[in-house]
Amino acid sequence: MKVIKYRDAKAVKEVPGVTKRDVITADDGAPNFCMRVFEIEPASSSPSHSHPFEHEVFVISGRGLVLGEAGATQIEEGSVIFVAPNEHHCFVNNGNQTLRFVCLIPIVK
Amino acid sequence: MKVIKYRDAKAVKEVPGVTKRDVITADDGAPNFCMRVFEIEPASSSPSHSHPFEHEVFVISGRGLVLGEAGATQIEEGSVIFVAPNEHHCFVNNGNQTLRFVCLIPIVK
Numbered sequence: 285m286k287v288i289k290y291r292d293a294k295a296v297k298e299v300p301g302v303t304k305r306d307v308i309t310a311d312d313g314a315p316n317f318c319m320r321v322f323e324i325e326p327a328s329s330s331p332s333h334s335h336p337f338e339h340e341v342f343v344i345s346g347r348g349l350v351l352g353e354a355g356a357t358q359i360e361e362g363s364v365i366f367v368a369p370n371e372h373h374c375f376v377n378n379g380n381q382t383l384r385f386v387c388l389i390p391i392v393k
Numbered sequence: 394m395k396v397i398k399y400r401d402a403k404a405v406k407e408v409p410g411v412t413k414r415d416v417i418t419a420d421d422g423a424p425n426f427c428m429r430v431f432e433i434e435p436a437s438s439s440p441s442h443s444h445p446f447e448h449e450v451f452v453i454s455g456r457g458l459v460l461g462e463a464g465a466t467q468i469e470e471g472s473v474i475f476v477a478p479n480e481h482h483c484f485v486n487n488g489n490q491t492l493r494f495v496c497l498i499p500i501v502k
Contacts, residue, residue, distance in 0.1 A: 285461035285482065286475040287468065290401040290451070307473040308449050314475060316499040319449050322474075340417050341480045342399070342427050342495045344453060352394035359396065364430075366395040366423060373394065386451045388497055390425040 286312050287345045292326075301328025310391050317390045322375070323348040324348065324383040339367035340388045347379030361383075395421050410437025410486075419500050426499045431484070433457065433492040435502045438485040447477035449497045456488030468494075 286308070293305040301324060308319040324330065324346075332351065341350075345361040349356045350365050351374050359365065359375075367373045377383040395417070402414040410433060417428040433439065433455075441460065450459075452472040458465045459474050463480050466473065468484075476482045486492040 285463065285480055287459060287466040288471075288473050289474050290471050293473075299417050306473045307451075313477055314449065314476065315447060315448065317497065319451065319473065319497075321451075325472065338424060340426065340497065342416075342430075342451065342453075343429065344451075350396060352396070354394065357394075357396040363397050364395075364397050364399050364428065365403075366417045366421050368394060368422055369396055369424065371471070386408075386476065386495060388426065388428075388449065 293321070299331060301325040302330055307352050314391065317388050320387050322385055322387055322391070323378040324375060326377050326380050330374050332372060332374040334372045336369050337390050337392070338369050338372070339365070341365040341367070342386045344386065346377065346381045346383035346386040347377055348383040349376040351376065400428070407447055408440060410434040411439055423500065426497050429493055429496050429498070433484060433486040435486050435489050435491075439483050440464040441481060441483040443479050443481045444502070445478050446499050447478050448474070450474040450476070450483070452494045453493040453495065455486060455490045455492035458485045458487055461487065
């Protein structure tokens with residue numbers, strides 16, 4: 285068992301205004317999927333992109349938009365987002381506090 | 394893409410004091426793993442058990458203990474827990490507010 289506080293994990297700046305922490309990875313023995321925690325500052329967003337794997341996201345705090353191929357949806361604490369494989373998407377902080385969410389992806393074997 | 398608020402998902406009472414919501418499942422098209430949200434009331438706990446698949450957990454709010462084979466660890470908002478396959482474990486709410494966490498498991502194919 286591994287137990288940590290996510291804030292103690294190494295923070296990496298992905299793009300300006302977006303920080304990522306890898307909190308559960310294959311190095312921990314995770315056999316199937318890994319957990320990352322993202323923090324997006326106000327007026328910032330993750331890049332719009334797509335990839336052949338899915339995202340499973342839970343919003344911890346803050347407010348924002350998730351943009352998918354069908355348009356934009358408001359998200360906030362308690363929002364759950366499933367991004368299907370190959371779907372274009374990005375996350376935008378349109379609030380005035382940090383947007384924080386957990387995002388899980390499969391481990392490529 | 395699926396976007397919901399977790400509180401809108403159907404709540405199932407797993408054992409007294411423990412509620413589970415399946416928020417992302419294979420029915421949504423998730424190919425590899427699924428997301429559940431648990432709420433444990435004060436002085437309640439999940440059953441102590443083990444299974445051949447892992448857990449990846451993020452604590453949303455509240456305080457509690459996770460009991461593993463090496464003992465008990467305090468958890469709270471922002472705690473991340475990796476429970477390895479086949480490890481005995483349970484989650485105990487020893488605080489005075491609802492303990493809420495996200496818990497992901499692989500989809501058995």
